[in-house]
Amino acid sequence: MNERIKNLKKYTTIDKLHRGLRRSAAEAGIAELPEDFRAAGMPFQERAGNMLSAFLDAEKPVFLPGEKIVFTRTIKDIPDYVTPSEWEEIKKAHFVHEKGEVFNISADYEGILQKGLEARRAEFERLAESSGGEKKIFAESVEKVLAALQRLIGRYADEAERLGLSEEAATLRAVRNDPPKTFRQALQLLRAVHFAIWASGSYHNTLGRIDQYLYPFYKSDIESGGLDGGGAFELLEEFFLACNRDSDLYVGMQQGDNGQSVVLGGRNLDGKSVYNELSEMALKASYELALIDPKINMRVDANTPLEIFEMGSRLTKIGLGFPQYSNDDIVIPSLVEKGYDPADACEYVVAACWEFIIPKCALDVPNIDAMSLADCVNECVADLETCEKFDDFYALVEREIRRRAAAMGERHKNIFMKPSPIMSAFSQGALESGRDISFGLKYNNYGVHGTGIATAVDSLAAIKKYCFDEKSVGKRELIDALKSDFEGNENLLKKLRQQAPKMGTDDDFADALAVRLLDSFAGAFKDMRNDRGGRYRVGTGSAMFYIAHGRGLGATADGRRKDEVLPANYSPSLFIKQKGPISVVKSFAKPHLKNVANGGPLTLEFDSSVFRNDESVRKLAMLVRTFIALGGHQLQLNTVDRDKLLDAKAHPEKYPHLIVRVWGWSGYFVELDECYQDHVIRRIEFAL
């Protein structure tokens, strides 16, 4: 990291002086617009265009000391163009997911970098001129936001000129209308586009395969001699740094949950690896900056060289909670099986946390719902006495999963999403269909998380072993014990909690039930279709539900007491006696993960003392490669220092920059709600 980047880092992430430049929407004079729009009877589509263009027009160009890649938010809040009373009406008639935005998808950055803003704007202008009715309103709204973005870039250029920043001015002028020609111009336009998407109210704006779509610009600069490796690295680092600048305004479910993911490497349709110099630079930049954004994902497979895993492990070692690895050997075939064209499947990226999504042409909602598998099992325990064999009991569980799946299908009907002209502009298919992206694109699949997987599996294992195979625990005894939260039956609690077979210990008895349960989960959704013609994909992620689904859940047959948290994502239960990471990796690679590849990583936690030297970093790389070679789908590792976390909880002022992985993203420990802090502290496992 050179002095310039160091100073910028201090300015924006430690001193945070740029925050002093911010105004509220009211101060910027745009807070009342939604009410005006409503009073004027304006359709949502038109409002969307007007709102964002007004926001962009109200933005003030600012230049932070020494920066080359500009665009800083100066308006804090984005007024929602749908008013509260209108939301009430909408929710009566529609299913609304989260905030009702088009979000958690990956825009066509590649397309806009190749085409440039003016050519894209002109396409929508022509569509507006040649059509009428809703199509015209749609096209006009897109044209309007693109024009506003171009104007803002223009005003940034004017301001640069006024300040005597001729290089910056030239870069901005170059990309206002035309496609970028250099690496620097490409990063500047990417920054502006990403900025505009955030300003629209869309969130979880993942950046996708930056090492692929930026590569042509990098390569031509290097070949022409316009830039050397060091220069390119500095610019990439500055771009990464810029992703952190306004991220406090990009709130998801918790601070830090902003979905600014990038995906590096992977293979193309021919099966060839596309890991390149930029992939490596991105890993290095992230290592040097040690900030929470962007969150790094690496696409790997069984043939990925160990050196690449080592690069990733060095990042893990410094405790950022990424990279997260995904296995092309599993994910690509899984997506093809779900109906994606192989060419699209090869382009997959990672959404906010770990959901696999297709950039450019998909309006998938990969986190539309979550099913607590632990609860499905628990629900059936009441009927245990009606079951003669374990298979009878399992049939009840399977029926329960199917019942809930069907109920979800009903609930998800008639979804409402706010129109998004900007995401329509930066996607493939909206222009062609003449309809806003919110009505759907080429792919419109829904994804469902499966939570409490290990708890469910361990419960099944205990029930099978003790109530059926050994008959050492009476069915009534178990029912009563769970009802009373093991009150007065400490012995049974101990047996279930400590002695029963557990997923994650390479115990074939428990692991066979994991295979069966995940097959049932996938099977329940296999033939379901949503009312947009899309399919259902299920996965092994938990999102924030590991807290929520644990809280409501009574005692479970694995010896988990009432209200105890569930493990996050695809991980062993928190209280089991671990054999070690090899057993975990083996257990968790046994299920048919291709069937449950909506996303959701196996998460392993390591005490920081494990990685004192480079040899251990290499061994960690081997462990990751092993999970991938065994057919694991996704993996994420954390390095944590328990004493430090406990101290940070007690003295947050001492640790403003301590980074931890939460459920699918990394954030600052001290900014988390206490329940998430405690979970991070509890799940620490492997130490020396």
Place this chain on the structure above:
Amino acid sequence: MDGTIFSVEEFAVNDGPGIRTTVFLKGCPLRCRWCHNPEGMAFAPQILKKKNGAEETCGERVSPQELADRLLRNERIFRMNEGGVTFTGGEPLAQPQFLFETMALLKGRVHIALETSAHAPPEIFRRAAELADLILIDCKSCDPEIHKKFTGVGNARILENLKYLCGSGAEFVARVPLIPSVNDTRENMSKLSEILRGAKSLRRVELLRYNKIAGAKYYMLGKTYSPGFDANKTPEIWDEFTKNGIPFIVL
């Protein structure tokens, strides 16, 4: 012959090359003042009392076949990752028959490392060197007085075994736990370096940082930890090895 082990640890990153599982054999003739596995001293299984009052049996009787089967479950993973199995303790050579039978079952299928104090009769040590693919030999101190004072035994037998190893052709690593003001001296390192000089099958010297949390387990055994040296001091690191062409690493 059955043996007693007190732990099997996966992914032990400091016990030899690659991805390894380490088996801890219970019982040790030494009484190192810094010992961080005090539950490995006694040969018989014993009860550990945790802070919360819970009791746990430490030590499990196991047959060579059972243990080998357990370890071989991960044969493929060891092979994939330049790794294998490491036996440590306690002092593994204090249960020679059990150890050798287990090693014989693993021989040729997984890489076998043996970590030992080398405080064992020469014939046992030599047999071990034949069976293991790699010996991790602890060189606690070259000074007989210091060795006796801090480990309870002299070092004559150990040095004899070390010298045998140097000339045997059996691959080995010499390991020194760095104990502040006890063996982290230039003199000690220099003596060790002299002994090791020219040993063709020596892979390298590993200096192991003293683990400050070493004392944490003593209370579970009803013992107090009184190491007899300043545990908070940072050990000195003397490179007396490079000049003799011996690679070394601090772990």
